[in-house]
Each structure stands twice: as structure tokens, then as C-alpha cells.
Amino acid sequence: MPAWVVVGPGDDAAVVTHERGALSVLTTDVQVEGIHFDRRFVPPAAIGHRALAVSLSDVAAMGATPRAALLSLVMPGTLEVDVVDGILDGVLALAARHRVALVGGNISRTPGPLVVDMTLTGSVHPRRILSRAGARPGDDVYVTGMIGDALVGLQSLQADPTSASPERETCRERYLRPEPRMRAGVLLGRNRAAAACMDLSDGLADGLRQIADASGVGMTIAADALPISTGARAWHEAHGRDPVMASIAGGDDYELLFTAHATQRGRLRGVLKHVGSLPITRIGVVTKGRDLVIRTAADDREVPSGFEHFR
Amino acid sequence: MPAWVVVGPGDDAAVVTHERGALSVLTTDVQVEGIHFDRRFVPPAAIGHRALAVSLSDVAAMGATPRAALLSLVMPGTLEVDVVDGILDGVLALAARHRVALVGGNISRTPGPLVVDMTLTGSVHPRRILSRAGARPGDDVYVTGMIGDALVGLQSLQADPTSASPERETCRERYLRPEPRMRAGVLLGRNRAAAACMDLSDGLADGLRQIADASGVGMTIAADALPISTGARAWHEAHGRDPVMASIAGGDDYELLFTAHATQRGRLRGVLKHVGSLPITRIGVVTKGRDLVIRTAADDREVPSGFEHFR
Numbered sequence: 001m002p003a004w005v006v007v008g009p010g011d012d013a014a015v016v017t018h019e020r021g022a023l024s025v026l027t028t029d030v031q032v033e034g035i036h037f038d039r040r041f042v043p044p045a046a047i048g049h050r051a052l053a054v055s056l057s058d059v060a061a062m063g064a065t066p067r068a069a070l071l072s073l074v075m076p077g078t079l080e081v082d083v084v085d086g087i088l089d090g091v092l093a094l095a096a097r098h099r100v101a102l103v104g105g106n107i108s109r110t111p112g113p114l115v116v117d118m119t120l121t122g123s124v125h126p127r128r129i130l131s132r133a134g135a136r137p138g139d140d141v142y143v144t145g146m147i148g149d150a151l152v153g154l155q156s157l158q159a160d161p162t163s164a165s166p167e168r169e170t171c172r173e174r175y176l177r178p179e180p181r182m183r184a185g186v187l188l189g190r191n192r193a194a195a196a197c198m199d200l201s202d203g204l205a206d207g208l209r210q211i212a213d214a215s216g217v218g219m220t221i222a223a224d225a226l227p228i229s230t231g232a233r234a235w236h237e238a239h240g241r242d243p244v245m246a247s248i249a250g251g252d253d254y255e256l257l258f259t260a261h262a263t264q265r266g267r268l269r270g271v272l273k274h275v276g277s278l279p280i281t282r283i284g285v286v287t288k289g290r291d292l293v294i295r296t297a298a299d300d301r302e303v304p305s306g307f308e309h310f311r
Numbered sequence: 312m313p314a315w316v317v318v319g320p321g322d323d324a325a326v327v328t329h330e331r332g333a334l335s336v337l338t339t340d341v342q343v344e345g346i347h348f349d350r351r352f353v354p355p356a357a358i359g360h361r362a363l364a365v366s367l368s369d370v371a372a373m374g375a376t377p378r379a380a381l382l383s384l385v386m387p388g389t390l391e392v393d394v395v396d397g398i399l400d401g402v403l404a405l406a407a408r409h410r411v412a413l414v415g416g417n418i419s420r421t422p423g424p425l426v427v428d429m430t431l432t433g434s435v436h437p438r439r440i441l442s443r444a445g446a447r448p449g450d451d452v453y454v455t456g457m458i459g460d461a462l463v464g465l466q467s468l469q470a471d472p473t474s475a476s477p478e479r480e481t482c483r484e485r486y487l488r489p490e491p492r493m494r495a496g497v498l499l500g501r502n503r504a505a506a507a508c509m510d511l512s513d514g515l516a517d518g519l520r521q522i523a524d525a526s527g528v529g530m531t532i533a534a535d536a537l538p539i540s541t542g543a544r545a546w547h548e549a550h551g552r553d554p555v556m557a558s559i560a561g562g563d564d565y566e567l568l569f570t571a572h573a574t575q576r577g578r579l580r581g582v583l584k585h586v587g588s589l590p591i592t593r594i595g596v597v598t599k600g601r602d603l604v605i606r607t608a609a610d611d612r613e614v615p616s617g618f619e620h621f622r
Contacts, residue, residue, distance in 0.1 A: 011442050013432070013433070015373065022317050025324045025329050026324055028428070029417060036419070036424045062326065070339040074341055106340060109346050113425075115421070198322075221464070
């Protein structure tokens with residue numbers, strides 16, 4: 001345990017110290033077997049990885065650094081010990097990479113499906129907090145990484161878990177072991193390079209709507225600018241779907257969606273130099289009118305509300 | 312929301328400030344339908360009350376003051392809206408009484424039973440932390456309130472939910488709406504009147520063993536001194552059970568079990584003046600030998616290990 005853990009697992013509660021001058025970020029996320037994951041093709045270590053990655057992504061979206069985690073495992077009596085060990089291995093491997101201390105939690109039986117509940121705390125200085133409510137008309141809209149790959153990974157696993165082309169294997173990895181964008185989140189906050197930020201857990205369309213609603217604005221997104229991998233495009237075209245509309249509906253990407261004022265462009269260029277190979281793509285602009293528009297060469301389409309997850 | 316909540320529900324994560332000089336206490340507890348509660352006789356508001364009370368009790372046992380809560384509700388699709396509202400009402404009513412802010416959480420579907428996961432943070436100054444590991448030979452052993460009432464309440468509800476004598480009604484209330492000992496916990500910590508402390512979620516026998524193991528000591532408990540209500544005694548005798556052995560096995564009491572050095576007796580008297588009508592009973596002594604002994608007029612018995620809950 002790091003020195004800031006005063007009381008670790010095994011007492012009534014954990015006790016931790018704070019970073020000087022910092023605030024605490026708190027988030028909790030539940031993963032339910034049969035709703036959020038399918039054990040037939042999500043291995044135990046990936047269940048653990050995803051449970052923590054989802055919460056890490058929330059912490060990154062606030063511009064914060066993760067710190068302490070609490071894990072609740074609600075397990076059917078038939079669950080094999082190997083599976084439990086695998087889930088814990090997946091949690092602990094990702095925790096170690098991001099210097100997260102697992103300070104507590106609990107284990108319970110259930111007559112129902114496996115439930116994994118992760119609570120994560122983080123640390124952020126007051127002026128570095130990224131909220132969803134800061135977008136202003138004229139801001140540029142950006143997204144990290146590729147959108148929609150995780151959806152293709154899931155659909156490909158559902159169709160045939162045993163084999164995939166290299167391109168679809170990449171999509172499967174993005175679904176099974178998403179990489180939360182911790183460095184990008186912290187840098188955006190520290191450099192004050194973003195006006196509003198959130199993470200994409202329920203798809204880009206949902207994310208656009210959340211930021212627009214929280215900020216009281218609209219957005220116009222350029223369909224041609226969207227970072228959609230060739231593998232994802234090919235998959236959707238082979239299944240007779242519009243790759244753009246399918247990709248903006250896809251969940252589980254855990255990329256960051258953010259906006260930046262014109263005055264923040266210089267700072268954003270500074271951030272881009274320090275995020276390594278992670279692409280950050282300008283996909284549109286914030287508007288005063290409240291509409292959410294996907295603009296193609298042919299026409300403008302409204303971003304559909306109330307997307308159903310492909311789950 | 313109180314002023315210390317910088318970002319409340321609705322963003323990627325909540326952000327809170329800290330009390331000056333204080334550390335954070337973190338705890339999470341899961342309540343699963345069919346394991347921890349039975350909806351046939353636990354009303355929705357009591358489900359919510361218990362979910363928060365369990366975590367509040369953990370915070371009290373650390374000598375801390377509760378602060379922010381995160382609630383995860385994992386709900387079967389068939390759950391009625393009234394039930395969800397009732398659970399939230401139960402949580403919010405108890406939260407208001409203890410000035411806890413519900414800063415976030417999430418709602419998920421499940422193909423299985425209702426799961427309520429509560430995460431609670433608290434605030435404690437470094438020198439006021441109560442851990443389980445501080446008991447030393449010669450310490451007195453104390454417990455707040457009555458032990459075993461909740462077990463009788465549960466058994467009585469299981470036998471016939473519709474009616475009960477006034478005495479058993481009290482036991483039912485103790486099961487359905489336990490009162491976490493927040494004031495006693497904070498006062499014991501603030502006055503440094505306890506050497507070791509924990510809360511009784513799994514019964515007195517389990518609590519004695521936990522403190523003894525964490526502190527590397529044993530205990531001798533006087534059976535005659537145990538605070539067992541006349542209602543609980545009558546219930547167990549009517550069912551042919553030894554009231555002492557049944558009561559120390561009973562879970563769900565959420566009383567505080569603590570030890571105090573001889574030098575802390577004066578401070579403890581000070582605490583006793585400020586806990587109102589809550590009884591605090593001396594039940595035994597900490598020993599150097601590692602045995603856990605229940606001493607009756609007739610004989611010494613070992614505290615059984617591995618009690619099964621009456622669930």
C-alpha cells in the first residue's frame with residue numbers, strides 16, 4: 001500500500017490522506033453479467049479490467065488522477081475460484097499501471113448473476129476540474145482515439161468468438177480491454193486546454209447530447225471528420241449499415257469527448273505533444289442553436305436521441 | 312447540496328472538498344435481495360435505510376463523521392416504480408438526519424435480484440481514528456445498546472410478518488431500521504476513549520474474534536453482563552435455545568464493540584454523559600492468552616468460530 005493509505009483493507013473502513021490543496025473525485029460503476037458483459041466471450045481478467053477501466057475513464061474525464069478503489073463482488077455460489085482470481089488479476093494489473101490502491105470492498109453471495117461494483121476516488125486541484133457544463137458557442141469539438149471500435153468488437157465476438165481478422169481483433173481488444181485516457185484527461189485539466197469534457201461510455205451521440213444539455217448549447221459534427229477505423233467501416237458496410245450512424249451510436253469506447261475555446265488552441269497543441277500516439281481529432285463546432293447535427297456532403301442529419309445500446 | 316460539494320450528481324464523477332486537516336474514510340457495502348433482505352417483509356424504505364445504516368455504522372466505528380454517499384441500484388426490470396421511490400426515500404431520510412450528501416451513483420438493470428450497493432465517505436482527524444488493532448491485555452471490553460435484538464426481529468418476521476408483541480416489535484424495528492451509533496463513535500474517537508473499536512454487523516462472536524485477531528489478544532466475556540433484552544431472552548427460551556449463545560451469534564445489530572485501557576476510564580465516563588439514553592455495557596476483559604471465553608456461573612465456554620448467519 002502507498003504511504004497515503006493510513007488504514008487499508010480489513011478494518012471497518014479504509015482511511016486515506018489527501019494531496020495538499022486537492023479535492024476528491026468520487027465515482028462508482030456497476031457491471032452486471034448478462035447486461036454489461038457476457039461471460040461466454042469476456043474472460044475473467046477482462047471483466048476485472050473493464051470494471052476498473054470504466055471508473056478510471058470517469059476520473060480522467062474530470063481531469064483528475066486516480067487514487068483509491070473499493071471493489072464489491074456479488075457472486076453466484078457456482079462461480080469457480082479461478083474466475084474470481086482472474087477478475088481480481090484483471091483489476092490489480094490495471095490498478096498497478098495507474099497507481100491505484102485497492103483499499104477495501106466486500107464479497108457477497110447472490111442467487112442471481114455476477115455483479116462487479118467498482119468505486120474509485122481521484123485527486124484534482126480546484127482550477128483543473130473538467131466538467132460537462134463549460135462548452136460555449138464557437139468552441140471546437142474534439143474526441144480522442146477511434147469511435148465505434150468497441151461496438152464492432154462486441155458484435156464480432158457475439159457473431160463468432162473463436163476467430164477474427166487482425167483488424168477486428170483490434171476492435172475486440174478495444175471492447176475487452178479499453179484503455180482509459182488518463183494522461184489526456186490530466187493534461188487537459190492541468191493545461192486548462194478544454195472547456196467541457198466527458199468520457200464516452202454510451203456512445204458519441206449520447207456524449208454530444210450530454211455536453212450540449214449540460215452547457216445549454218448545440219453542436220454541428222462533420223461526418224467526414226469522425227475517427228472511424230477502416231476495420232469498423234468494413235464491418236458495418238458488410239452488414240448493410242451506415243458506418244457513421246452505427247459508430248456514433250456504439251457504446252463502450254471510453255474515449256474523451258471535449259470542447260475547447262479558440263483561446264485554448266495553443267494550450268491544446270501543447271497537450272497533443274505529450275499524449276504519445278493517441279490521436280485527438282477535431283470533429284465539429286459548438287453552436288448557439290440547440291440542434292445536434294451530423295453534417296455530410298449530401299445533407300444535415302439530426303443526432304438521434306435515445307439510442308439503444310447494442311447489448 | 313452542502314457547500315463542500317463542488318460537483319454533484321450528473322457529471323462524470325462528483326467532486327468534494329475536505330475538512331481542514333482531516334483524512335477520508337471510505338467504505339462500501341452491498342445488500343442483495345434473497346441474501347441480506349427478504350422483500351416479503353422488508354418494506355422498500357427499510358431496504359434503503361438499512362443500505363445506508365450499514366455503511367454509516369462502519370464510518371462510526373472508525374470514529375469518523377459521514378460526508379458523501381454514492382448509491383448503485385441494480386434492479387430487475389419487474390421492479391415497480393413505487394419500490395424504487397421507497398428505497399430512495401429510506402436512503403434520503405436517514406442521509407438527511409446524519410447530514411450525508413448523496414453525490415452520485417448509478418442505476419442498472421439486472422436479470423437477477425435487486426442489489427443495493429452503498430459507498431460512503433467520512434471525515435476523521437488523524438489522532439481520532441479508531442481501528443480494530445488497538446486492544447491490549449487488561450483493557451475492558453464494552454458494547455453499545457442491546458445485542459441479538461435484530462436476530463430476534465428477523466426470526467419473528469420470518470415466522471409471522473403480520474403481528475408481534477410489543478417486545479418483539481422493538482426487535483423488528485432494530486432489524487428493519489437499525490440506528491447506527493454515529494454519536495458514540497465520534498465521541499469515542501474525539502475523546503480518545505477507546506483503544507480498539509468495530510461495529511457489529513455479523514454478531515458479537517464475530518466482532519470479538521475480529522478485534523482479538525487484529526490486536527493479537529484474547530478476551531474473557533461475562534455471560535451475565537451481556538445486554539440481552541427480555542424480549543430476546545423470552546423468544547430464544549420459547550424456542551429451546553440458550554439466549555446467550557443465540558444472541559452472540561446474531562448479526563445485523565450495528566452496535567459498537569470497543570475496548571478501553573484503564574487510563575481511558577475517565578474519558579469514557581465523559582463520553583457516557585453525552586450519548587443520551589444509549590446504554591454502554593462493560594462485558595469483559597482483554598487477555599494476553601489468545602482464547603475467546605464466555606464465562607458463566609457454571610463454566611467457561613469457547614466462543615465458537617465460523618458462526619453461520621441466520622439468513
